[in-house]
Amino acid sequence: MLAVDSARVKTGTICLVGKHMEAHTPFLQVIMCVLDGVIIAELSSLRRGPGDEPVDISKFFSVFCLVASGFMAVIALLFMTNSTQQLHLGSVARRDLGLDTLMASVSIACAKTLLTSLHPTMVAMLATGLTLFGYRFRLLDSSLILPPLSQAYILQTAAVTTGLAGAWFAMAFYSKSASRSPTTVLLHRCLVLGYLAAVGLILTFSIFFSTSKIHGSLPASIRRLTHAAQSSAEQWESQAKMSKTLDEAVMQYQNRHFLPPPPNFDKWYEFATNRSSQVIDSFGQIFDDLIPFWGLEPAEIRARIAHLVEFPELGMAALEIRNGTLRQSPHIPGTHHWMTDSIEKMMQPFIQYLPDMDFVINLADECRVLPPYEEIWDLRPKGRAAQNKVAQRWKDLQENKDVEGGPFRTWTDNTEWPQNFSEPRKNPDDSFASSSYFVDNIHKQLYYDWIADACPPDSVARKSRWWDWSTLCMDCTKPHSELTTGGIVMARNPPPQGICYQPDLAYLNGFVRSQTQATTKKLFPVFSQARVDGFADILFPSPWNFVDKTEYREDTDIEWGRKGNNLFWRGSSSDGIARDGAWKGFLRARAVHESYQETKKSSRDAITPGVNVSFAGEIHRCDSPDCGQEFEMFNLWSGGVKLEDAEESEGHDLDKASAPFEEHWRHRHLIDMDGAGFSGRFIPFLESHSLPHRAALFLAWFDERLQEWQHYVPVDSRLGRGFWAVLDFLSSNEVVVDDAGFKQTGNEMAERIAEQGRDWAKKALRKEDMQIYMFRLLLEYGRVVSDDREALGYTGTRIQQR
Structure with missing residues (x-):
């Protein structure tokens, strides 16, 4: 043992x-x-x-085993009958x-x-x-x-x-x-x-x-990671804005994507440069999202859009653009009109430059589209082949060859879009019907039945299963981690399809373990605010951040030196629907539990900073037995923390653990964690003088712009000893010396990362940057869904042949 x-x-x-x-x-x-x-x-x-x-007891032994097996089978049958x-x-x-x-x-x-x-x-x-x-x-x-x-x-x-x-x-x-x-x-x-x-x-x-x-020093490892991150960030920033003129931007577009830009690219360039965009040339996320749809015929894409419009019960909002005007579907739930109104506000400055189109916004936080790997593997080459036709057309025009249909042209009216929104399909009882393509996965574990199908056939996700969700899967952490004397440290974000070698996440993330929305394996063009690896939703900037649902205000923040040397978090247990004890593996529950253990350590020498992490408010999204268990545990945990100016009270009360959002700015270290979907707090955390520690499985539109260990500290969602060791060092005055002899304490390194993230967020994650991204995305999307997409391109300047 x-x-x-x-x-x-x-x-x-x-x-x-x-x-x-x-x-x-x-x-x-x-x-x-x-x-x-x-x-x-x-x-x-x-x-x-x-x-x-x-004595031969074979008969007795056989009967004994059969009786025991039968007894266990009866117990298992009763469990399956009574269990959800x-x-x-x-x-x-x-x-x-x-x-x-x-x-x-x-x-x-x-x-x-x-x-x-x-x-x-x-x-x-x-x-x-x-x-x-x-x-x-x-x-x-x-x-x-x-x-x-x-x-x-x-x-x-x-x-x-x-x-x-x-x-x-x-x-x-x-x-x-x-x-x-x-x-x-x-x-x-x-x-x-x-x-x-x-x-x-x-x-x-x-x-x-x-x-x-064989262990490396934790301070030395962090120092090395921050140096490497600085080089990577500088390299990305330099190639993100190589173009100084419109002609250079057009050439960069062709060299990177082997295509002419879409029509009205000059309008986009003017819009971006007038708003001092730090990113002109690097929009790889958009191309990665749209390449599978190039593999479909435009008429097929539009048919799939029409299907989504007919089923409002899916929790999606249909938006249409006609002659530079945006209209919203009349079947959007009133509780979510703020989202579509925010999107309309986001698009207002540039909508007149967009072609006619319909697109569908996912109103839920969770991503929804998860095609099998084989389907995407088949569509991506087809998409590249479709793009190659456009590239060949441009090459022929450069060589003055006769091309059917003539030169590239701007937006046309040849694509037929419906004049009005389709009427929803209904059941005989007049309720909204459900789409046969979407499966209700509420309370179900997604990883092995769904996410694994989106992984390569030889991946770990398809070949093995991780049964013990209380034990760390070492092979799952090695590709993106470093081993140090303080424990395992997340060195970099997992590469694309990184979830395919992490089967233990099936039970350690609320969305994967017990999501709350219907999911489809058919490639529908659904715009979502964030997605998990393997999903094929099209990313767009979140309305939550655009309208400041969690707002950062400069006048409420204080400088690093005046902040408490604490790790702080307040939130709700919204990881997923808690049923049959699934919540015990949810990220937020584990984070609060480990934090409570830290606050109750007998020796405070084990960790330098204070830990002030707790759930607050009402317990929800759970079945009755789990609600009772959660309430008991969360109340216990809330008793381990209190705000500095809070009055002493007997007992534990989740309501008393609540705090205004501005309370975050009084603490140096903030942990940002996914819930059932992405976290809307991350951008405000970056904008502040505090240091965000980010534990995220969801990817957002801005992730390609950020560099871990340069703008924030990455956290493995498994948490554990390495996470607390990193926090301990970054909160201490322990000195680390680099190869050049430069000395720096852990606290100074933490402050530097916090300020670097703050400076970059104010340059590249502004509301204007969200609009610039959305403008570029809809120009690209408009070409993909047009019947004339092979003949559409920017025509205002002569693109140089590569």
Whole structure:
């Protein structure tokens, strides 16, 4: 048990305290071990019989196993009948279940054979010992993210393990058992030698390959990451605005995308430069979002748009542009009119330059479109081929060849758009009908049934399943992390499709574990404010930020030196719908739980900054049993924090933990976390003098403009020891020296990152930048959905041939 526990890194998944069944889990595990021992002993006595004469109990053993299996099947059936969750086993799950069953059967058969001549205690020790050490050996790489073991601990463990191994070895060879067959003796000795070999390997690894030799210094790692981030950010910023004139911008467009710009590109360029845009040439996110739609015929795209319009129940808003005027669908819910009104306000300065089009806005925070990998893999080459036709047309025109249809032209009226919004489809009872393409996944886990299908066939998501969501998946963190003496540190954001090698996130994110909106596997052109890897929603700037739903005001902020050296967060438990205990793995719940543990540490030397993190307000989005559990835990956690000017009060009250949004600016460190969707606080956090620590699975339109460790501190959504170690260092006066001899404390590094993020946000994440992005996006989208898209292009200047 010690070996297994030393190889396990917890994810922060919550175990309830108080009068809950989960609190008795360790006791129940001990009871199960005792019962296993009793069963083995009784089977052994039956096997031996009176006078140690062997007795054939195969029939009894078979009946016993069948009865036990039947009993477990009845319990499982009752659970599935009474539970809201259904048991869905995919191919990977069935494979793992089959392998586990086979291994268990072989183990039982071996134990049954050995019981003929060995004491049952010896059989149990051999079986469990090999299992435990096998598990420990497989997870030896976990030592990379565990604290280095002390020499005293290694010596104590070596002494105890060697003593136990010696006792078992002696008992095995000097037991007063009956005569044994050569096969049994050989099997027995192989097991004993295998056991001793496993012990030897573990001790050798622990003594001669100490983790302290392979860990990097946490301060040095952070210093190196910030240096690399600065270089990357400067490089991106320089290539984002290479063009100084319209002609240069047109040429950059052609060189990067092998296409002429869309019509009215000059109007966009004038709009962007008049607003001092720091980004003129780098809009790769837009092209990545739209390339699959180039693989569809424009008429097919418009048909899919029309389908979305016919089903208001999907929670989407249809907008149409006709002759430079925007109209909103009459079927938009009143609670969400603020979103479409904000979008209309965002588009007002440039709408006269847009072609006629219809587009659909997702009113929910969650992304909705998740096509299978094979479909996107097929559409992207088709999209590139469609773009190549435009490129070839331009090349032919440059070479003065005759081209059907003549030169490129501006927006045309050849594309037919409906004059009025389609009437919604309705059921016989006059309620809105539901689209057959969208599946209601409320309360269901998305990863293995949906997200995995959007991953490559050879990806981890398709080939394996992570079952233990209380234990860290080391292989899932390695591609984007660094191993330090303080723990595992998130070095960079995961690459595209990074979620495909992180199957443990199936249970560690509220959206993935228990989302609240219908999802489709068909490629619909849905505009969303944010999306998770694998989804194909088209990103656009969030109305939430455009109209300052969470507003940053300069006059409410204070300088870094006057802020409290604290980590601060207030929010609601809105990760997903809590049912059947799913909330225990949600990101926000785990963050608040770990923060509470930090505030209750007996020794405050373990962490430098204060921790002021709590849920506040009403508990919602949960089933009745889970609501009760959440309320009990959240109230407990809220008692671990209070605002500096709050009055002392007895007991815990979530309402008293509430704080105005401006309270954030009194603290140096702010943690930003996804809820059921993206976080609307991140841009205000960047604009402030505080340092945002960002734990995000959702990507937004601005992510290509930001550089982790330059503008903010990235946080792995698994949290854990590395996160707190980074916070500890960035809140301290510990000095780190770089290769050039430059000295800087952790606190000074944190302030520098905060100011760099603030300066860049004020240059590149303004409301004007949202409008510039939206203008560019709709110009590109307008060309994609036009029947004349192969002949549409900017015609105001001569584009140079590459």
